[in-house]
Amino acid sequence: MDQHLEVFVKVVEKENFSKAAEELHMTQPAVSQYIRNLEESIGTRLLERSNKYVRLNKAGEIVYHHAKEILALYTKMQALVDDLTNNASGPIAIGASYTFGEYILPHIIARMQVKYPLISPSIKIQNTKEIIELVKMHQLDIGIIEGFFYEDTLNSEIVSExxxxxxxxxxxxxxxxxxxxxxxxxxxxxxxxxxxxxxxxxxxxxxxxxxxxxxxxxxxxxxxxxxxxxxxxxxxxxxxxxxxxxxxxxxxxxxxxxxxxxxxxRNFSLHTHTTYQTKALKTFIEAVRGYLAE
CATH class of the missing domain: 3.40.190.10 (Periplasmic binding protein-like II)
Structure with missing residues (x-):
């Protein structure tokens, strides 16, 4: 089912079956079949199709929202299992508000890459409220913001002044x-x-x-x-x-x-969604603390 969701998300984001098929290295008929199978398993149509566009209907919006969370959790689960035997490696989805993301984060990433080249960070810069929302939705592994934001579903920590x-x-x-x-x-x-x-x-x-x-x-x-x-x-x-x-x-x-x-x-604070952290994420958090402490 995770592959069906992956194909569905790609079609939605590309707004086109052919472009999704190309990026997924699949044929267009195969992509269409995955979407039909998903719709059958859900029990309703999820996409409105025409020769010019592919759009979500109301049911599709619900499935797309949760599919993104499910795929993010699946990736995190696989990374945690891999961590049992491997060194710090793999992807980290990092979100930061503008001051931290544009003026501090690049220096931390550069330093970390020298010591841990197998960690693959991706960075999203948004304002504080948007970063918190993306962490809550499992679209980011960690959010670093200016100030402090309390959310009972997140683990939050002030790391610097x-x-x-x-x-x-x-x-x-x-x-x-x-x-x-x-x-x-x-x-x-x-x-x-x-x-x-x-x-x-x-x-x-x-x-x-x-x-x-x-x-x-x-x-x-x-x-x-x-x-x-x-x-x-x-x-x-x-x-x-x-x-x-x-x-x-x-x-x-x-x-x-x-x-x-x-x-x-004011403060800089870290926000994560779970106490189960990959080695890569733990390594990154240690790098943040070390850089800010200097």
């Missing part, structure tokens, strides 16, 4: 005035922030609540890199992780405002 600082473009009056600023002085500034649902946006909102002010104007952008470029261009100021601005500070592209009470601190 992250320092958040306020940055401004070169020549900004808040940088040229050589004195410690009060946070209330920044209320009239334009703030360039991440979108709702991101860990960095949550940190900024927590900062505003802590000091009881609302920025006069907020501009919302969907990536940290875009925010850094916007600050450098003079669009406004922002709250960013110190991990994300190391190169910009060294090169003088942006500056860090000296603000009373900062840096503002």
């Amino acid at each position: 992250d320092r958040m600082v306020i940055v401004a473009p070169p020549g900004h009056h808040l940088l040229t005035e050589k004195r410690e600023k009060r946070i209330s002085e920044l209320a009239e500034e334009t703030w360039v922030l991440r979108e709702e649902g991101s860990g960095t946006r949550e940190a900024a909102e927590n900062l505003f609540r802590k000091y009881e002010f609302t920025p006069k104007k907020v501009m919302e952008f969907g990536s940290t890199q875009l925010i850094k470029e916007s600050v450098e261009a003079g669009l406004g100021i922002s709250l960013l992780s110190h991990w994300t601005i190391k190169k910009e500070l060294v090169n003088g592209y942006i500056g860090m405002i000296d603000v009373e009470g900062l840096p503002f601190k």
Whole structure:
């Protein structure tokens, strides 16, 4: 049955029997037969077909959602069995929110690959809420996010503290005035922030609540890199992780405002779906802890 589900998922994602057959190294009639067999075993049609498209119906949406979970669990089961006799190897599906995924995770993966070349990581970068949802659905083996998210079906662990600082473009009056600023002085500034649902946006909102002010104007952008470029261009100021601005500070592209009470601190946390972890996943978690502890 797992192969029937694999074929079904591939047809849905490719939206085409021929393309699915090509990727699965099967003939198109064989793919069609697998789908018919699955529909017969389920007891209803799952796909709406025409010469131009293949689409899920309501029953198909239910089966597709659960098929993804079943296949992920099957892969994890096989990996756990393989671990009984083998060294750390095999795939790890890693999810991370943007700050960790774009600025910290590549260095951890590079270091781990030197010592454990048989581990094959795949990485998905999304905002915090999306990463947690993918871990819950077994689409990811582990999620690493900014902040902390409690979910009773997940194992969660804070692994490090992250320092958040306020940055401004070169020549900004808040940088040229050589004195410690009060946070209330920044209320009239334009703030360039991440979108709702991101860990960095949550940190900024927590900062505003802590000091009881609302920025006069907020501009919302969907990536940290875009925010850094916007600050450098003079669009406004922002709250960013110190991990994300190391190169910009060294090169003088942006500056860090000296603000009373900062840096503002948040956490990085790990989230996994089960206590039964493969050697590869355990090795990766150890690598994360070791890198952040340095």
